[in-house]
Amino acid sequence: MSDDQDGDGTRLSLRERKKLLTRQALIGAAEEMFAERGFDKVTVAEIADAANVAAKTVFVYFPTKEDLVFHGEDEVLGTLVERIRNRPAGHTPLDAVADMLGEAMTTSPDGAVTELDRLHRTVGDSAGLQARMRLMWEHFELAVAAELAEETGEPPYAPRPRIAAAQLVTIYRTMASPEVAAYIGAHPENRRRKAFSDWLGVARKMTGEGIADYAKRAG
Incomplete structure (x- = not known):
């Protein structure tokens, strides 16, 4: 476009x-x-x-002023919910989120590292931005929970969609953390996709121990 x-x-x-x-x-x-x-x-x-x-x-x-830092929030959230909603048969919400993150790094590993580094350097020790970031993740959880509840026929604040949403957003939140950015940035350019995949693989496995088959789409 x-x-x-x-x-x-x-x-x-x-x-x-x-x-x-x-x-x-x-x-x-x-x-x-x-x-x-x-x-x-x-x-x-x-x-x-x-x-x-x-x-x-x-x-x-x-x-x-904080919105200048988080100007892409709505677009990212929209993409996240869309990927969960339009996941193919046989896939779970966990698959959708992990695939989305993996594709983002595959498309632009250096761009992803640069963007994460910029965000975290900007947020830094600013109490206002740290609070705004926490609010962003809360918005993500509520939106994902609403999507899962609608699909499964449960109330939006029933335990299962809300807890599943929290874990799914935790994966996204972890992959956007300073630790991941530092870990990836410490590797040579030709190893950054592998470094990201290592982190994502661990996050997916540990989260999957709890919600691996939740809302798995029928084949």
Whole structure:
């Protein structure tokens, strides 16, 4: 998909393209400043100035400063739920999550390491960002639990879908941890896929001891 198209391939209007470019400029400026100086030492006014917009314009695109860090949250969550919902026959939610993570690393091992490193350097010791990250994982758990409950016919807050969701998101959360990023980054480039797979394999096996066959789709 090109930058001037939306998710279904429809060409964007000039106004929509300008909005997209402004959003991308704000994200780029924020990420560069956060990585260089730390989240708490960068002001919204500085980000706006770097993107050549007024400070109030930032909040049109991002309701809070923290949202500039977690700008891809909705897209990632949507993909996660979609992969669980559309998994093939014979596959479990655990299979879907593990396959999704494995494909992400296979597609771009260096990109995945770089992105994880950027995120964790940005979050750092910022209490506000750490709280925001915990809230993000909570949103993921609730959304996955709702999807599993709908599929299995259980209430959203019944024990099984909620506990299964927590474990599935824990895998995702673990693979996005600083420890995994450091472990992968410590390996030569040609060994990074293997290093990631090692971590993912352990996470999948240990989680699978509890929910391996939960909601397995009939063949």
